[in-house]
Amino acid sequence: MLRRLVGAGAALALALPLGLSVAAPPTASAAEGDLKVALTSDIDTLNPFLAILASSTGILRFQYESLVQYGKDNEVVPGLASEWETSPDGKTWTFTIPEDRKWSDGEPLTAEDAVWTFDAVKGQEALQQANGGLVTNVAEVAAPDPQTLVMTLNSAQAANPGAELPIVPEHVWADVDAATYANDTDTVGSGPFVITSYAQSQSVELKANPNFWRGAPSISGITYVSYKSTDAAVQALRTSEVDVVSGLTPAQFQSLDGQDGITTNSGAGRRYQAMAINPGAVDAEGKPLGNGNPALKDKVLREAIMTAIDNQTLLDRVLQGLGKPGQTEVPSVYPAYFGFAPGATPRTFDPAKANQMLDDAGYTKGADGMRTDKSGKPLELRLMGRNSDPTHQQLAEFIQPWLRDIGIAVEVSMVTPNQVNDDSTLGKYDLYFTGWGIGPDPDFQLSINRCDSRPNADGSGSTSESNWCDPAFDELYDAQHAELDPTKRAELVKQAFTMIHEAAVNDVLYYADSLEAYRSDKFTNFTQQPQEGGVITGQNGYWGFYDATPVGAGDAVSGNPAGGTPGWVLPVGIAVVVVAAVGVVLGLRRRSTSAADRE
């Protein structure tokens, strides 16, 4: 009986992979020149109207051009449109699409495609999931001729309305249900690479687009490979299973630094890391929201807290120095909008001054060195962070003693990301760690600080960054929103961000570098964005991989170049199969002979 079980087991073990291999997704042949990129978060969908996750939109950036593109230094450069013109009132934008633009399948690409795309998003609610916000100010889009696109806006805006929205081919999308179309095999695009196949949670393959208007890329394609953790992805980079890994922790980054055949890149990131201070949250109707400590309504207390926090130490200790110290909500990667307005001064770390400020404001210190608020209650604050982000715990471990030094008790709690989202939206916090990724245009980041961005009482509605409101800020927002002169606009933007800083509602701690590594023994010529000290992956554009070139073919052949099955697997595998088969046969034979001598 046992032998029969062994035999059946062996047979099953052999049959299972055989049976399932039939169901395995067909994968197109990957040329040796394909760049393999580790993907450590899942993809929601490759439909550009629905894709929200950064992993998906990052891939779609290679597939679809917008009317205009962000350049190698985040400046606005031609995309599908070679030229654009703004009417003096800022409400009419005219784009010129050259005659030689083609889709990857060879069909001509015209203004009609752009009109179809804009109208699709504007006209169908189901298609607004990803980019609805980009068209709210667009009143009408028309194509007087195939090479001209005229966009009429509801109100003047400085940010180019042709940026960001991926333009899709009408001749493909008009024939399908755009709201459910998977767009994951044999797709048609206009960017440097086009998606050819997709196996969910496994890989996405893109091939070079020979019709890309800037010229076909030097590499034959990109294969994104799923890893469930950056730890696994780092191992895969070491074994050459992948060529590019991003999203590394400082520890992972340092472990790869200096390894043979691997080059690391610490690129200026586009996120800011901050600690928000609840200034007394209210909802959209002006009613109090949440349970923030009322003492924090006092700006002096908030300023004292910010003065007692040492950004440079946080940067050096938590990020191992891999980043830039924080100022306003615009990271240093965008120099046009980075920094304070003229005349404004950054707060410097000064616990003595913070103590003095609190003494002067009437927060009395008890015998134990801890303060009470103005009503005589102990000054105790809650600090909330995400348990999914180890840096939050580390930040808290520095901030807690710093605030104790100025007489403020802090209770730290690390909770799930969703809990942080919910509680922060509903104003149920005193202090919490927050941060946003910022695009090249600061308009959105400013908009979520407007008074009318405050949420409804149940947390729905608009997103407010700090639940802060100042009518003077709203005026600055409106002014920069419509200012077409880039220099003047940059001044207004800096003024607005400086205002948030001075209100002491959001302490920007640092801008973490984006930590990446790649196999420099196999690929070279990656373009950083910005070119000086910027990132390769996660760009506002397709430059990082577009210029990449394979290192001479001779160098790449050594070892296990494609990360595929190594040579020893086939003979060993066949041997295992043969041995198992012999075992099954023997097992069955012994069973049949034993029946004869059964008692």
Added chain:
Amino acid sequence: MTLLGADEALVAEQEVPAGSTLGRYLLLKAGGALVSLAMVVVLGFFSFRILPGSDPAINLTRGRRVSAEEVDRLRVQFGLDQPLPVQFLRYVRDLFTGDLGYSYVYNQPVSGLILDRLGPTLLLTGTAAVISIVLGLWLGQRAAWKRGSWFDKVQTGLALTFWSVPTFWLGLLLLLLFAGGLRLFPAGGMMSPGTDATGIALVLDVAWHMVLPVLTIVAVVYAQYLMVMRASVLEEMTSDYLTTARAKGLTEDRVRTRHAVPNALLPTVTLVFLTLGGLVGGAVTVETVFSWPGLGYLTFQGLSAPDLPLLQGTFVVFSSIVIVMNFVADLVYRVLDPRLKAA
């Protein structure tokens, strides 16, 4: 990973009411399974609705500029504007048509998502289960026959050590050692990225990717089979029929393989089916460590969103597998054990 102890398996065996006919027995067991399934459906629906931050309309639109009307529209789209009982009735109605709802995150029907991942999970856990069972049972009867020997001590000691090791830790260790350090096996995935292999080459590629995750599961799981088999053989060893067999002049080997082991297998059969169900759910950690594109990782994604229909779907599927396996265990035991049939 949920593992059922041997004594739990024995408890299951004692629940059989004496004197019942096969039909009544079947009906009883099937009824029990159905009640359990119904409980799972109810629990699956309501428990995920009391999760903090489980309003998908708000979660999905967070960080983007949306009006209250847009959020309301999403709620209508997801059917969340209806009262809870109505939502529940719709959910149950859809279940009967195999419709597990629509994933908010993946923009796809949940049933399709689960079906896509079921294959890789079954391949991984199935292979691991077969190897664990064969290895555990074989080592178990060997150890029992030579109880007290070095072989016995080493095997049981080793098995129990592996059993107490956290699965993800063992997985990470194997990953660092055999993938990162020695570079013998891939760091993750089910097949080489962008492979154009077909036929035997593809099977070998998949097998090559399976080695580390299967090894991890087997190391942690085989101990329970070993221990149950060992205990079971030890019990048989005092039986009179073995003395009879020996008296007939059969070799010791023959006495063991032809007489003791077949009888000792009975209690382990139940255990096998009971643990098979748990194994599917238990693959979550291993799949996550080795980037295996199975149900485990899907659940993980559902939790981080959170994606209610997806979570409900995986919960119902995982639970159903366990319930069905328990039911099968009852049936198989009834068929195999002549004492129950006679009763």
